[in-house]
Amino acid sequence: xxxxxxxxxxxxxxxxxxxxxxxxxxxxxxxxxxxxxxxxxxxxxxxxxxxxxxxxxxxxxxxxxxxxxxxxxxxxxxxxxxxxxxxxxxxxxxxxxxxxxxxxxxxxxxxxxxxxxxxxxxxxxxxxxxxxxxxxxxxxxxxxxxxxxxxxxxxxxxxxxxxxxxxxxxxxxxxxxxxxxxxxxxxxxxxxxxxxxxxxxxxxxxxxxxxxxxxxxxxxxxxxxxxxxxxxxxxxxxxxxxxxxxxxxxxxxxxxxxxxxxxxxxxxxxxxxxxxxxxxxxxxxxxxxxxxxxxxxxxxxxxxxxxxxxxxxxxxxxxxxxxxxxxxxxxxxxxxxxxxxxxxxxxxxxxxxxxxxxxxxxxxxxxxxxxxxxxxxxxxxxxxxxxxxxxxxxxxxxxxxxxxxxxxxxxxxxxxxxxxxxxxxxxxxxxx
Amino acid sequence: xxxxxxxxxxxxxxxxxxxxxxxxxxxxxxxxxxxxxxxxxxxxxxxxxxxxxxxxxxxxxxxxxxxxxxxxxxxxxxxxxxxxxxxxxxxxxxxxxxxxxxxxxxxxxxxxxxxxxxxxxxxxxxxxxxxxxxxxxxxxxxxxxxxxxxxxxxxxxxxxxxxxxxxxxxxxxxxxxxxxxxxxxxxxxxxxxxxxxxxxxxxxxxxxxxxxxxxxxxxxxxxxxxxxxxxxxxxxxxxxxxxxxxxxxxxxxxxxx
Numbered sequence: 050x051x052x053x054x055x056x057x058x059x060x061x062x063x064x065x066x067x068x069x070x071x072x073x074x075x076x077x078x079x080x081x082x083x084x085x086x087x088x089x090x091x092x093x094x095x096x097x098x099x100x101x102x103x104x105x106x107x108x109x110x111x112x113x114x115x116x117x118x119x120x121x122x123x124x125x126x127x128x129x130x131x132x133x134x135x136x137x138x139x140x141x142x143x144x145x146x147x148x149x150x151x152x153x154x155x156x157x158x159x160x161x162x163x164x165x166x167x168x169x170x171x172x173x174x175x176x177x178x179x180x181x182x183x184x185x186x187x188x189x190x191x192x193x194x195x196x197x198x199x200x201x202x203x204x205x206x207x208x209x210x211x212x213x214x215x216x217x218x219x220x221x222x223x224x225x226x227x228x229x230x231x232x233x234x235x236x237x238x239x240x241x242x243x244x245x246x247x248x249x250x251x252x253x254x255x256x257x258x259x260x261x262x263x264x265x266x267x268x269x270x271x272x273x274x275x276x277x278x279x280x281x282x283x284x285x286x287x288x289x290x291x292x293x294x295x296x297x298x299x300x301x302x303x304x305x306x307x308x309x310x311x312x313x314x315x316x317x318x319x320x321x322x323x324x325x326x327x328x329x330x331x332x333x334x335x336x337x338x339x340x341x342x343x344x345x346x347x348x349x350x351x352x353x354x355x356x357x358x359x360x361x362x363x364x365x366x367x368x369x370x371x372x373x374x375x376x377x378x379x380x381x382x383x384x385x386x387x388x389x390x391x392x393x394x395x396x397x398x399x400x401x402x403x404x405x406x407x408x409x410x411x412x413x414x415x416x417x418x419x420x421x422x423x424x425x426x427x428x429x430x431x432x433x434x435x436x437x438x439x440x441x442x443x444x445x446x447x448x449x450x451x452x453x454x455x456x457x458x459x460x461x462x463x464x465x466x467x468x469x470x471x472x473x474x475x476x477x478x479x480x481x
Numbered sequence: 482x483x484x485x486x487x488x489x490x491x492x493x494x495x496x497x498x499x500x501x502x503x504x505x506x507x508x509x510x511x512x513x514x515x516x517x518x519x520x521x522x523x524x525x526x527x528x529x530x531x532x533x534x535x536x537x538x539x540x541x542x543x544x545x546x547x548x549x550x551x552x553x554x555x556x557x558x559x560x561x562x563x564x565x566x567x568x569x570x571x572x573x574x575x576x577x578x579x580x581x582x583x584x585x586x587x588x589x590x591x592x593x594x595x596x597x598x599x600x601x602x603x604x605x606x607x608x609x610x611x612x613x614x615x616x617x618x619x620x621x622x623x624x625x626x627x628x629x630x631x632x633x634x635x636x637x638x639x640x641x642x643x644x645x646x647x648x649x650x651x652x653x654x655x656x657x658x659x660x661x662x663x664x665x666x667x668x669x670x671x672x673x674x675x676x677x678x679x680x681x682x683x684x685x686x687x688x689x690x691x692x693x694x695x696x697x698x699x700x701x702x703x704x705x706x707x708x709x710x711x712x713x714x715x716x717x718x719x720x721x722x723x724x725x726x727x728x729x730x731x732x733x734x735x736x737x738x
Contacts, residue, residue, distance in 0.1 A: 429534055434571040437531050438585035438639060439559035448576050448584065452623070455575015459622065 057088045057195065060109060064195065067112040071163045074170040080177075084184040084194035091188040096314055097374045098404055099343045104286050104312060106189065108258035110198045110228035117141075119224035121252045127218055134159055134215040139252075140222030140229075141199035155209045162200030162232055172204055176236045181264040181292040181320065189288050193230060193260045200232035205241040205271075214244035214276075214463060223253030223282055233263040237271035237299070244274045244463055251282030251310075263291040267299035269323065276304045276466040278473055283310040283338070290316045297323030297352070304461040306470045307334035307344055307363075308477055318347040321355035321386075328356075331461060333454045333470065334363035335477045336371035336401075347376040350386035350416075359390035362457045364450050365401035372404040375420065381412040388418040395453050396426055397446070447478050483509045483546050483562065483646045485530075485678065490541035492522070492529045499525040501703035502541070507696070509646060509678040514689055516682075516714060517700035518722045523682045526700070527651040531565040532558055545647075560589055562646030566636035566653050572624040578635065579605060579619040582642050589643075608641040611671055613664050630661040637668035648672070649680045654688040666691030686718040699725060702733050 064085060068078040093102060121139040134152060136159060137145035143161040152159070158169060165173050178184050184194035201217055221229045235245060249261070259281060267273055273293075281287050287309060293301040307315055319328040328348060336342045348357035357377060365371045377388030388411070394403035405422035427449050435445035454474055461467050485507050492500035499522045507513050517523050529536045530543055532555040543550040545561055553561065573581075582605065587595045605619055612634050624632055633653050640648050650669065654662055669679060669692050681692060689697075689711070697713040698705045701722070706729055707713065717725060726732070 428571075431571045431573055433533055433555060434567075435573075435581070435584075436554065436556040437559055437565055438581070438643065439556055439588040440584050441556050441588060442554070444584060444588065445556070448581070449573065452573040452575035455622070459575060 057085055057109075057192075060112070061085060063112040067114065067198070070114050071166070073163075073166050074174070076170075076174055077166055080184060081195050084191040087185050088188055088191045088195060091185065091191050094187040094189060094316060096316070096343055096345050097406055097408070098372050099314065099341070101314060105256070106258050106260060106286055106288050107192055108228040110196055110230055112198070117222050117225045117227065119222070119253075121220055121222055121224065123218070123220065125252070126220055126250055133213065135217070136161065136201055137218045138199060138201070139220045140225075140227070152211060156206040157209060157211070158202060158204040159215055160202055162197075162202055162234070165202030169202070169204070172236065173202055173234065176264065176266045177234055178264070180266055181294040182262050182290055189260060190262070190290070193232070193262050196228070196230050197232045198230050200234065203235045203245060205237050205243050207238045208240045209238075209243075210241065211243035214246045214465070217245070217247040219247065219249050221249070221251040221257065221259060221281060221285060223251050223255040223257050223284060225253070226255045227257060229257060229259040229261070229285070231259070231261045235263070235265040235273065235275070237265070237267045237273050239268045240270040242272040244276070246276045246463070246466060248277070249279045249281055251280070251285050254282070254284050256284045256286075259285050259287040261287065261289045265291075265293040265301050267293070267295050267301055267326070269297040269299060271296075271299040273301045274462060275301060276461065276463055278306040278466075278469055279309050280473065281309040281311060281313065283340075285309070285311045287311060287313040288316070289313060290318070293319040293328055295319065295321050295323050295326035295328060298325040299323060300327050302329040302462070303331060304463070304466055305332045306473060307332055307342055308473050309340070309342060310338065311340055313340070313342045315342070315344045316347070317344065318349070319357065320349050320351060321357055322351045324352040325354045326352060329358045330360070331457050332361040333457045333474075334361070334371055334373070335366070335474060336363070336369035337366040337477065339368050341370040343372040343374070345374045345376070346390075347378070348388065349378040349380065350383045350388055351380045352386075353383055354385040355383060356387045357389070359392070360457055360460065361392045362395070362454050363393075363403070364395045364397060364454060365403045366397045368398070368400045370402040372406065374406045374408065375422070376408045376410070377418060377420070378410040379413050379416050379418065383413050384415045386413065386416045388416070389420070391421040393422065393453075394424045395450065396424065397450070450478060451475070483678070485647050486542075486544045487526075487530070488542040488544070490526070490529065490543065491539045492525050493537045493539050494525065494535055498539070499703055500529065503700075503703070503705055505698060505705060507647070507678050507680060510675050511695045512673065512679045512681065512692060513696045513698060514681045514683060514694035514714060515698045515700050516684070516686070516717060519684065521701050522703045523700055524651050527565055527649045527680075527682055530649060531555060531563060556588070559645070564640060564643060564645035564648040566633075566640055566648065566650045568633070568652045568655055570624050570632055570636060572627070574622045574625045576623045577620050578623055581623045582639060585639065585643055605642065608638055611641065612638055612668050614638060629656050630658070633657060633665055634661070637665050640672065641668055644672070646676065647678045647680065649682065651682045652684060654683055654685060662688065663691060686714045689714045701726070701731060706731060
């Protein structure tokens with residue numbers, strides 16, 4: 050399939066047909082067409098310390114609706130858990146969708162985006178690209194808004210508390226050539242409280258672009274614990290935008306493992322809008338081979354007494370690059386706001402490139418803020434201590450790395466997520 | 482019977498000479514104590530035996546059953562039977578105590594003979610019991626947030642788990658209250674026997690009330706200046722280092738605490 054980099058408006062008819070085939074509401078088509086017209090004129094988002102204007106991110110997806118020529122067996126990647134609340138998607142298809150009756154009866158919606166647009170168009174409209182990520186924010190957002198071809202909608206009604214995590218697994222189908230333009234919309238209504246876990250994977254080696262937007266909107270008092278393990282493939286060029294938008298006294302806590310194999314920009318943002326709302330953003334990253342991963346975490350305090358925390362640790366091997374930008378921004382008028390961040394990078398190779406870049410922008414006086422950043426090598430004292438107990442150098446190094454990333458991982462509340470991250474790190478480290 | 486022999490050992494750190502010809506020989510079945518004022522090189526000796534990267538051996542030999550220890554990496558020394566318990570061990574978050582100790586034990590075993598989890602847990606429970614350590618210490622991160630006393634108990638726990646041939650305890654008694662001191666001593670005494678030798682480095686005679694040494698060495702200014710039996714520690718307690726210096730006709734500045 051042809052992947053043009055301009056003349057996007059020529060896709061207008063194809064998009065209309067796509068929208069019609071999926072019985073999308075009118076507003077959705079309008080949002081797509083408005084965005085389509087803007088792609089050309091908008092700029093790429095500015096990511097500090099990264100030039101990526103030549104990255105092949107603007108691959109137009111197949112809009113014909115024809116099934117993919119090769120399909121994926123999801124059980125290659127997941128276990129069979131009939132009881133859990135789960136949505137599993139391979140490529141653009143939803144292959145498993147389970148929601149316990151107890152949650153359905155409470156009004157929880159956990160379904161693929163096209164179904165949600167058909168069955169709950171007004172609810173989707175309230176939150177979809179209207180608060181967190183705006184379609185005209187930048188070129189990538191506009192491209193996403195126009196060409197989004199699959200996704201997930203999660204709505205948790207007022208006062209509903211869910212103990213067991215809701216789980217989503219997205220397997221990019223790179224057995225075929227097609228763009229992966231996925232949208233996850235999480236809408237937490239007033240005083241709801243739940244855990245959500247997502248995984249992104251790739252099957253196949255085709256060179257594909259992924260343009261993924263995850264929005265989390267929390268209404269007053271809602272508490273969302275969001276966890277993710279990203280493992281997209283070597284030949285996937287990815288722009289990941291996860292963005293939160295908090296109303297009064299609500300909280301979004303993020304725990305994200307950035308463990309992709311290809312070139313990836315992660316734009317993790319939170320707009321702390323409502324008074325007293327807060328967000329804790331924890332990320333661990335591993336870069337290896339020749340890949341570049343940039344994690345741009347951006348927490349903006351708009352509301353009074355908002356609290357933003359960025360805590361990210363990463364490890365770099367081989368000739369890879371890993372950059373952490375931590376941006377804490379306190380807007381004028383956000384009295385009593387707090388912005389903290391810590392970014393640390395551990396380099397395991399002389400040819401690795403690492404960067405930890407703290408940026409604090411403070412436009413208000415009555416606030417607290419702090420940052421710590423470092424780029425370093427394995428501590429020889431720690432190595433010596435482990436080796437003095439008989440542990441071989443390579444094994445000691447592996448333990449030190451796990452320990453370094455463990456500082457972030459141990460602060461993640463959900464044990465299953467901690468285990469998953471440790472397991473993934475272990476696999477990444479032993480495969481080198 | 483195993484023998485650890487230190488011959489004419491000279492050690493520098495950042496070009497400053499600390500050890501100026503240490504001679505010492507010990508064998509399994511024996512407990513040796515090294516006493517001496519601050520700054521005389523006691524800890525340098527232990528670090529040099531274990532192969533700390535900051536310490537440079539400029540002259541002399543360390544032999545374990547005739548094998549040249551100085552040619553071995555730190556991990557090889559440990560697997561050859563040496564163990565060093567330190568006062569300030571590294572804190573490593575993200576690795577649990579149990580995981581770490583299992584890795585240490587398994588590093589001594591063949592690929593097809595790794596210790597199974599049940600045996601390991603049983604052994605760890607048993608040894609933690611000896612040291613009055615609460616069960617949850619096994620699942621805490623390695624030394625992270627441990628108090629001084631907990632760290633030292635944890636060092637002794639490793640000693641009991643790993644069961645080395647020779648254990649060097651470097652000022653493991655510093656800062657311990659009597660209860661903790663008794664517990665730590667109980668751990669070391671539990672190891673006492675034909676197949677085990679220990680070199681206890683201490684600043685104070687106090688510890689030696691609980692672990693009676695077979696041989697006591699006094700170290701000053703980078704050398705062993707006197708060797709004797711358990712009574713030497715008592716004499717030192719009574720007369721102080723100054724008295725010993727006068728007796729030996731030594732003359733240099735003592736570093737105060």
